[in-house]
Amino acid sequence: MSKDHSTKPRVLVLDFSGVAGSVGGEDLGGQPVPELAGISQEVRALGGGALAADLMLALDPSRDPFILSLGAAVVRGLPTAARTTVSARSPLDGGLAEGQVGSELGRRLASVWDAVVLLGEFAGGDGVLVVDAEGRARLYRRPDMVGLSAGEKNAQAVRDFGPGAGLSAGPAARAGVRHAHLAAGHDPPSFVGRGGLGRALAQHGLLGIHVLADPVPSGSSPVLSRSLTQSPRLQARSMGGTLELFDAEQVRGNVDLSMPRTLDPQRHGCKGCPTPCGIVLGDGRGPSQGTMRFSALSPLLGELASDSEHAQKVLEVCNRLGLDAREAARDLAGGGPMGDVAQVTVALEDLVRRGAGPPRSPSTRSASTPMGQVGPVASARGVDPMRSFPFLGEGGFDPGRLIALAPDITWPKDIGSSVTGSGKGSLAAWHEDLVAAVDALGFCSFSAAGLLADGVMSLDQLAVVLVPALEGDPQPGVTLRKLGGEIARAAHQLLLHWGAPPRGIGEGGDEDLGPLLREYRCWRGLDSEGRPTLDPSSSIDFTAVMTPDPAPSPVRVPGWVEFRSRGLLAEHLGSSCRIELNLPAAPSEVLVALAGAQPDAAWLLHDRHELPLPAIWRRGVALGPENRIQSGDELDLVLVVPGG
Secondary structure: OOOOOOOOOOEEEEEOOOOOOEOOOEEOOOEOOOOOOOOOHHHHOOEHHHHHHHHHHHOOHHHOOEEEEEEHHHHOOOOOOOOEEEEEEOOOOOOEEEEEEOOOHHHHHOOOOOEEEEEOOOOOOOEEEEEOOOOOEEEEEOHHHOOOOHHHHHHHHHHHHOOOEEEEEOHHHHHOOOOEOEEEOOOOOEEEOOOOHHHHHHOOOEEEEEEOOOOOOOOOOHHHHHHHHHOHHHHHHHHHOOOOOOOOEEEOOOOOOOOOOOOOOOOEOOOOOOOOOEOOOOOOOOOOOEEEOOHHHHHHHHHHHHOHHHHHHHHHHHHHHOEOHHHHHHHHHHHOOOOOHHHHHHHHHHHHHHOOOOOOOOOOOOOOOHHHHHHHHHOOOOOOHHHOOOOOOOOOOOHHHHHHHOOOOOOOOOOOOOOOOOOHHHHHHHHHHHHHHHHHHOOOHHHHHHHHHOOOOOHHHHHHHHOHHHOOOOOHHHHHHHHHHHHHHHHHHHHHHHOOOOOOOOOOOOOOHHHHHHHHHHHHOOOOOOOOOOOOOOOOOOOOOOOOOOOOOOOOEEEEEEEEOOHHHHHHHOOEEEEEEEEOEOHHHHHHHHHHHOHHHHHHHEOOOOOEOOEEEEOOEEOOOOOOEOOOOEEEEEOOOOOO
């Protein structure tokens, strides 16, 4: 990288220890910024989580800092780069809790600071921190806001302090609930905080933060804006909101799906994003259209969890109280499903009254393959699935995309197989490295995943757009991924710094997961106990890997298959369609035949390099390139970036 990285980041350090506070507000000034040396300057220059990790490594581990940080792409005002990184030591398990949250907060804070570090505790626990247009910080005592929801606090701050953007926690955080989350904004609020970031803020005696600074101006990037609107996955996501699995309940709205895409102006998303993924109820509290899945609520609602009306009501209660719905369901699941919204509401309110529970490991979403389980088990950056979810490889996938995106790695021949595990631990680590860099920059990881998985942009092209200093680098995409690898390793160093339990050593000695975790540890430089004491290596020798002998080519005969699809695919293929072709055939061959039969939908089925786009599922199992589709198969097409 040719850019000079010696420029010091703009960091505001605030210490609330001994601050009495007043209704009128107390000017806090600022504390000295600690000497930064935990990571390289070029990694720190990405900002966001990279800068936050460096600050945490430089601070006394007993201080438990709460840090807001902004990525370099947010400062530049790039499209769909508007997220604030929120970092703290998790009250739930003592590890790193990190989240990226939307709203105007990031763009406003980025105009005055690259990071704000909170230390100490404001006595009374009813403080509101206000950052003005010049970046000065004042602290107000606001007991009248204690009982408000996080969204209501943010709205009240706008009325009291003026137009701006807020980040607040709900009643659960002040009550001591370890998994309490945060909300940014109020119209509607954006929630974040797996691992208890809401409680982490409350531990410093704050109800919320309000930023009055004007937003940084939006930067122009025609290439990026055009590419975002050309990604089928991002179009599908902006149509339906967050998707987890193909069998989710669908609640449809009227959206123009023509190319180029015309979006509903009421859609809620990050600033400047042409394919917003936010989902908003008519009253501003939740989804009004989109494909939704409420699996987190199944322990509470049982079969009613699949009913959007009941599930939305419970989610609204969780958001009003400031509870992580997945963790709250885990707290109350011991007695079995309640199956009644009123009963669940009473139980959730009682949970807040009881306050703090015992420390524990945060819950994770399940994955269908061992590779999808490696990230949640091994990553030190928290349990958010997109941080470690292998978006190129869950289920089966065409290895051509990976080979193009990772030219520096010699992958095993069977890397695309959904059966064999060779190379999958390294692939999980590769994904984590890339997403760590994207998150640090403040760019939307879902947008990056869609652009790369759909082949709309190469990793080299995306890297140069996100980090202009990489222009001229012979392999900018590889360099960006390696910068992210340093961030991921720094997260493991933080666990060592804090004396927290290490990650990456596995749970329960799973025979399928064990070899993948050993690959991950080798890639990350973790010893057998999960500590970052070894040199990381991404050059694992796969040459000795045994690959199965190819099966003899079967005799093909005329047959038929039926496809089911939803969302954007259904708009062009119908909810069900049948084609005839010679079978058995590989999934990629079947997609080619479908594209030939439905030419108007071909752009949703393969990219310009003829690599397949949707995953194909059969009876609830994703098919890999080694699988064969038989006559009479009923197949589901899935065009989605999972997670969220």
